[in-house]
Each structure stands twice: as C-alpha cells, then as structure tokens.
Amino acid sequence: MEVITLAHGSGGEETYKLIKNVFLRYFNNDILKEQGDSAILDMIKGKVAVTTDSFVVDPLFFKGGDIGKLSICGTVNDLCVSGATPLYISAGFILEEGLELKDLEKIVKSMADTANKIGVKIVTGDTKVVQSGKGHKVYINTTGIGYIEKNNYQLNIKEIKEGDAIIISGTIGDHGTSIINERENLDIESGLKSDCAALNELTKAIMDTSNEIRVMRDPTRGGLANTLKELVSTSGKSMEIWQKDIPIRGDVRSFCDLLGFDPLYMANEGKLICIVSNKDAHKVLNVIKSNPLGREGAIIGKVLDDGKSKLYLKTYIGGTKVLGMLQGELIPRIC
Amino acid sequence: MEVITLAHGSGGEETYKLIKNVFLRYFNNDILKEQGDSAILDMIKGKVAVTTDSFVVDPLFFKGGDIGKLSICGTVNDLCVSGATPLYISAGFILEEGLELKDLEKIVKSMADTANKIGVKIVTGDTKVVQSGKGHKVYINTTGIGYIEKNNYQLNIKEIKEGDAIIISGTIGDHGTSIINERENLDIESGLKSDCAALNELTKAIMDTSNEIRVMRDPTRGGLANTLKELVSTSGKSMEIWQKDIPIRGDVRSFCDLLGFDPLYMANEGKLICIVSNKDAHKVLNVIKSNPLGREGAIIGKVLDDGKSKLYLKTYIGGTKVLGMLQGELIPRIC
Known part of the structure; x- marks a missing residue:
C-alpha cells in the first residue's frame, strides 16, 4: 500500500x-x-x-x-x-x-x-x-x-422587489442528510444520496430566459432557510415561503424527523434558489423543470415589503413562523 | 479566552x-x-x-x-x-x-x-x-x-541561453533556518530571522531595466539548488554556480553546519533568482542592489550548454560537484 x-x-x-x-x-x-x-x-x-x-x-x-x-x-x-x-x-x-x-x-x-x-x-x-x-x-x-459576458445584465440583490417569486430548483436537504447518514454509519435510510452537481447549464438557461432574475444562490451550508435569511438581511425586504410547496424527499423528511434535524437548514450541493419577477416566474420555472437537475423545481414563496426584513414560513396548518439564522453547529464538515 | x-x-x-x-x-x-x-x-x-x-x-x-x-x-x-x-x-x-x-x-x-x-x-x-x-x-x-501588461514581453524558460548570468537577490536559507530554530526551540543562533517579504517592487524594477530577463523564480521549498535544478530540467541547459559567491549569513551557515543541513536546499521567502543575458547582468544586479531587499544580491553562476542538463557547484577549493534534487524530507511545514 x-x-x-x-x-x-x-x-x-x-x-x-x-x-x-x-x-x-x-x-x-x-x-x-x-x-x-x-x-x-x-x-x-x-x-x-x-x-x-x-x-x-x-x-x-x-x-x-x-x-x-x-x-x-x-x-x-x-x-x-x-x-x-x-x-x-x-x-x-x-x-x-x-x-x-x-x-x-x-x-x-x-x-x-x-x-x-x-x-x-x-x-x-x-x-x-x-x-x-x-x-x-x-x-x-x-x-x-x-x-x-458584457451583454449580461448584472444580478443585483438590490433589485429584489415586492411580489418577486422565490424558486428552488429541487428537493432540499439531500446532501446534508446523506453525509450524516454515512459518516455516523446510521444506515437509517439507505436511499439517501447527495445531490452534488454542477449548475452551470441550469444557470445559463435561466439567464437566457429572463432578464428579470434578481439574484441566484446555491443553498449549501445552512441550507435554504439560512440562505434566504441572508438575502432578507442584505436586501431589507421580507420573504415568505410556503411549507407545503417546498420539495423534500420522503426519506430525507423521515431521517430529519427521526434525528430532530430541520431540512430547511440542511446543506444542498446541487440546488439553486432564484429570485425572479412575478411576471417571469413561470417561464423560468418551466426552463428549470426541463433540465434534469431541476425536475422537481417549484415556486416556494414570494418577496414582501413589510419593512421588517424577516423570513416567514407559512406552515402546513396555515400558521406563520419567523425563521432565524442557523445557530450553533448542526453538523460539522458537511462540505 | x-x-x-x-x-x-x-x-x-x-x-x-x-x-x-x-x-x-x-x-x-x-x-x-x-x-x-x-x-x-x-x-x-x-x-x-x-x-x-x-x-x-x-x-x-x-x-x-x-x-x-x-x-x-x-x-x-x-x-x-x-x-x-x-x-x-x-x-x-x-x-x-x-x-x-x-x-x-x-x-x-x-x-x-x-x-x-x-x-x-x-x-x-x-x-x-x-x-x-x-x-x-x-x-x-x-x-x-x-x-x-500587454507591452511586457513574456518571460520564457525556453529563452535561457548559454552564457546567461544567474543572479540571487540576497542571502539564502534565512527562512528555513529561522523556522526550525523556533519550532524546535533550539535557540542555537538567536539572530536567525525569516526573510519573508513581498518582491513586487524588486521584480518591477528588474523588468523595467532589461528586456533580456529569461526567467525569475522565488526559491522557497527546496531552496536555491532545487529551484535551479527544476530550471535545468525544464530548459535542457546546464548551470554552474560558484560556492564562493553565494551569499549566506554567518549565523545561517553555522546553524546549518551544526545540524547537518545544506543551506543550498533551505527555504527562502523573500529572495528571487533571475536568469538574465550576460550583457544585461550587471545592470540588473545594480538595480537589485539598490533595492532594500536586494542589498546582498550577487551574480552566482552562469548557464552552460554541455547537453547534459545538469546543475554543477564549483566548490571553494575549485572542485565540481553535481547537485541533485532534494530527496526525502528536510523539514516539514516550512511554509
């Protein structure tokens, strides 16, 4: 050896x-x-x-x-x-x-x-x-x-406007759960698999489809919630996301339930968040869904302008929860 | 804390x-x-x-x-x-x-x-x-x-020619010896000090002085000898360096003598090697010596074309030694 x-x-x-x-x-x-x-x-x-x-x-x-x-x-x-x-x-x-x-x-x-x-x-x-x-x-x-490219307009967080749609390109939490499962030899859900993938074709297709993309992000460490929380802090706008529309695989959900993790904060390595004008939202979603990496893409929320700079989760049962930044250490060395 | x-x-x-x-x-x-x-x-x-x-x-x-x-x-x-x-x-x-x-x-x-x-x-x-x-x-x-810069000619190892001068911008081995001395708490030579410095002003001055600079290198890990050995291998030319002309501080020399290190292979972090045409060698050396980081600069050897692609050391006593690449590990984590 x-x-x-x-x-x-x-x-x-x-x-x-x-x-x-x-x-x-x-x-x-x-x-x-x-x-x-x-x-x-x-x-x-x-x-x-x-x-x-x-x-x-x-x-x-x-x-x-x-x-x-x-x-x-x-x-x-x-x-x-x-x-x-x-x-x-x-x-x-x-x-x-x-x-x-x-x-x-x-x-x-x-x-x-x-x-x-x-x-x-x-x-x-x-x-x-x-x-x-x-x-x-x-x-x-x-x-x-x-x-x-010179003829590309510049994505800019300051362009985020009330009514803009929040799109996620697929299921969340796949990478984080897969890493914990394998590292700790839990073998709770054998179907868990990292979503590790390059998004270059997807982002190109999105940029070619609309010139009203405000910003894109890949929700890695800290997951969907933490990434949106950063956008909320920087833009000064608020956002609400709809629990029922957020795509999560069944095995990721049961893994998180069992171990007390929140999939909203679990790392992804092949997903993107796109904030786009309401007008272009469905056009962009269709482009995302036509890409193999975006089949389960969904519009999961919208931008609000209530002057509070907060991230809200509309729960299954119709309640509203304010989401914070990830606190403490969920899981080290996830990426 | x-x-x-x-x-x-x-x-x-x-x-x-x-x-x-x-x-x-x-x-x-x-x-x-x-x-x-x-x-x-x-x-x-x-x-x-x-x-x-x-x-x-x-x-x-x-x-x-x-x-x-x-x-x-x-x-x-x-x-x-x-x-x-x-x-x-x-x-x-x-x-x-x-x-x-x-x-x-x-x-x-x-x-x-x-x-x-x-x-x-x-x-x-x-x-x-x-x-x-x-x-x-x-x-x-x-x-x-x-x-x-567009009007800068490109340094190119393939331009190295027989008769070119080899210049070092100052004393060798200062960084490597200083790190070992402090890490191992040897305290053999209290004057040892790393030469850690940025060479941007020096290289700019050199490039402004001559357009017959073939190549520059900073001899870090592996030191002067290993860096020249790489140039010899890549260029296909041979080089000889003159032991009596290579600047080494007294305390670096005694430290190396005592511990059995060869200063030719000790790391530097604020020195450069410059291969330049024989015609421009003294002009470039003068520019180097007028910079605070190059006071002890010296012409230490020349390029040969004996078809052997070797690095020779002319020793104090007039002998010739063939120098090899650094083998094994002299000292880990020097940079």
Whole structure:
C-alpha cells in the first residue's frame, strides 16, 4: 500500500513525482503543463468573477459524489449563481501523512472528470503535507475564475422587489442528510444520496430566459432557510415561503424527523434558489423543470415589503413562523 | 479566552459574526463588502496570471513574520516572478476548533497590513472549522490574480541561453533556518530571522531595466539548488554556480553546519533568482542592489550548454560537484 509521506510535501524529488504521476496525469491541459510559478491565461473579455472554497467533508467518498467532485461543483456553482461562466480552477491540496495514494488518485480523477464535463480547466495547483494527526486525509481548496459576458445584465440583490417569486430548483436537504447518514454509519435510510452537481447549464438557461432574475444562490451550508435569511438581511425586504410547496424527499423528511434535524437548514450541493419577477416566474420555472437537475423545481414563496426584513414560513396548518439564522453547529464538515 | 468553535464553520449566525467582526473588519474593501457568492472584478486589461498556495507553517508566529504575512507574500511573489502585477487575493481558512480568536485576529490583521502595503485587495474568502486534532490551529490558502501588461514581453524558460548570468537577490536559507530554530526551540543562533517579504517592487524594477530577463523564480521549498535544478530540467541547459559567491549569513551557515543541513536546499521567502543575458547582468544586479531587499544580491553562476542538463557547484577549493534534487524530507511545514 503506497501512502503519502512528508517527503511528498518537500518540494523535492518526491513532490515532483507526485505532480507528474498524479496531478499532471489527470489534470491534463496546456496551461497547467507549463508549470510556472503562475498559470498564464489569455485575456478574459468581460468582468471577472472569482470565488474560493475549502473542502473538508468527512467522509471523503459518499453516495452521489466525493470530495473531488464536490470541490469542483461547489466552486463552479458559486461562479454560476453570480451569473458568471466558469473558466478556470486552481487546486490546493493539504494532505495528511499516511493518506493512501490510491484514494488521492481516485479524488484527483473525480476532479478531472467533473471539470472536463463542465468545461473548466484546472490551471494551477499546490500540495502541502502535514504530519499524521494534524489534518484529516485530504483537504482541498479550489478557487474559481469566470467571466461575465458584457451583454449580461448584472444580478443585483438590490433589485429584489415586492411580489418577486422565490424558486428552488429541487428537493432540499439531500446532501446534508446523506453525509450524516454515512459518516455516523446510521444506515437509517439507505436511499439517501447527495445531490452534488454542477449548475452551470441550469444557470445559463435561466439567464437566457429572463432578464428579470434578481439574484441566484446555491443553498449549501445552512441550507435554504439560512440562505434566504441572508438575502432578507442584505436586501431589507421580507420573504415568505410556503411549507407545503417546498420539495423534500420522503426519506430525507423521515431521517430529519427521526434525528430532530430541520431540512430547511440542511446543506444542498446541487440546488439553486432564484429570485425572479412575478411576471417571469413561470417561464423560468418551466426552463428549470426541463433540465434534469431541476425536475422537481417549484415556486416556494414570494418577496414582501413589510419593512421588517424577516423570513416567514407559512406552515402546513396555515400558521406563520419567523425563521432565524442557523445557530450553533448542526453538523460539522458537511462540505 | 475566546476560541474558535465548530459553530464558527456552520454557515450560520456564528460564521456571520466571525466574518463581520474579524474578516470584514480588517480586509476592508468595496469588492469584498458585496459578499456575493463570487467577487465581481472589473475587466483585467491584459493576460491574467493566477497562482495558488496553501500555508501550513509551524509555528504560526516567527521572527520576521507570521503565517498571515507569509500567505500574502508567498502568493504575491509567485505572481511577481512570473512578470505579473498582483491585483487580487482570495483567502480560504481551515481553522482548528480551539484556536484562540486573538491569534486569528493577529493573523488576519497581518494579512491585511501586508496586502495594503503591496496594494493588492483580498476580494473573497471562505472559512471552514475542523474538529480539534483534525488540523493544526490555522491553515490558509491564498490564490492570487495578477495581470501581465500587454507591452511586457513574456518571460520564457525556453529563452535561457548559454552564457546567461544567474543572479540571487540576497542571502539564502534565512527562512528555513529561522523556522526550525523556533519550532524546535533550539535557540542555537538567536539572530536567525525569516526573510519573508513581498518582491513586487524588486521584480518591477528588474523588468523595467532589461528586456533580456529569461526567467525569475522565488526559491522557497527546496531552496536555491532545487529551484535551479527544476530550471535545468525544464530548459535542457546546464548551470554552474560558484560556492564562493553565494551569499549566506554567518549565523545561517553555522546553524546549518551544526545540524547537518545544506543551506543550498533551505527555504527562502523573500529572495528571487533571475536568469538574465550576460550583457544585461550587471545592470540588473545594480538595480537589485539598490533595492532594500536586494542589498546582498550577487551574480552566482552562469548557464552552460554541455547537453547534459545538469546543475554543477564549483566548490571553494575549485572542485565540481553535481547537485541533485532534494530527496526525502528536510523539514516539514516550512511554509
């Protein structure tokens, strides 16, 4: 069994071999091959979008994905919901001494496959190795660079207006529940599966359909409720969402009921929230539903202007509950 | 004593407070303040350079710098030696549960001060928290974006020619020896101090002086010898360096002698190697020496074309030694 040693992080012979045999082998493109201190990219014709995320998910491999796929999709999605077309990704690895080389290779292959499918290039990278007990197998940082086409209007939270519709592109809580189930070996609901996916085609279709999209977000850590709460805080508007319309898988719901989790706050990794004018809401929903990742999309609420900047949940029984931000730690290392 | 808890990584209330009270407080700029899923940058007028680095240095604070300063200088330097002007930085933090908040604040302040001095903006970030024993206080990834002015010729390793001069901008081994001395509490040489510094002014001055710069590198992990060995491998040329001309501080030399380290392979964090035509070598050296970071700069060798692609050391006593790549692990977590 070949494992990662501290020598793989020395910058010397072993680092060189690791780069050649693993990273360059899978992340194969002309820019990366140059191996300068920086990757040199052609001029980007438009505004530039940039986002960064570190991935520390435990376990590394889970139903529906792995840390490699997640590290590409998560960063690509942050670019896409900003209205940008993803172009380039950097990858920084913090490996723990003792990590099995075949696990690293599986992860790197998964990153490469995901990036290829999306059409983004991994252009620069870095590898550090920390002693056993000073990390956990592998942590990955990806930073993504995209561009905003000149003729794209800019999504802007300040454009959110009373009456705007709130759309979610599918069922919520799939990623969070799947990770807990596997990490804790609960095996309560064997159907649970992460929704880990890249949203680039979906966001493009949405942007092509309407020029009254106010804002898009991917509700990852903190889930649907926390993401909407942030929008409410920043926009100054209030929002109400309708419990009966929020799509949740049966097994996600029973898992949450059993363990006392609220699916509204559970992480998603392949869903988006779209705030759009009431006029264009159904047109956008139809486009979302026609995409394989958006089959269960739904209009789940609307924007209010009551001057209170609150997030309301209309419950099944017709009551109204005010939702707060996630407090404390629901579950660590979900992404 | 306030410490980082898992809740600071939840994406909820506590994360929000940490961002507001620490990150936004110090990394204060208009782009970051927007807090979208991506930072939106104005169009970059030229080729784009991008580089990424994770920093896992132990200890966090050392003579001459800290992990915060290092995380900015290291990434800025990778941009600069590629001939790029640094513009933007992303910052991804992996915090270990139990980290003292005041230490994080010191580090963040140090990053902000360093970035301000250089004139780069920290435009987007991310925070993850891992359980105690699954990390080590704080790991930082920075990704840097710069641009290459249209009228700048492109540095190119393939332009390295027989007779070119090899210049180092100052003494070698200062960073590596300082880190070991402090981490291991050796206290052998109390004058040891990291050379951690941003090279942006130095590289700009060099590029303004000559258009026969073939390539620049910052010899970090693996040191001077390993960096030259990489250039030798990639260029296909050979190089010889002259032991008597390589600047090394007396205390660095005695420290290495005592512990059996070779300063040629010790990390630097504020030095650059410049390969330049023989014609322009002295002009470039003078410019380097007139910069506070380059006072002890020296021409230390030249490029050969013996078809062997080797790195030779001409020793004090007139012998010739072939230098290899760093093998095994000299010292972990030096940067």
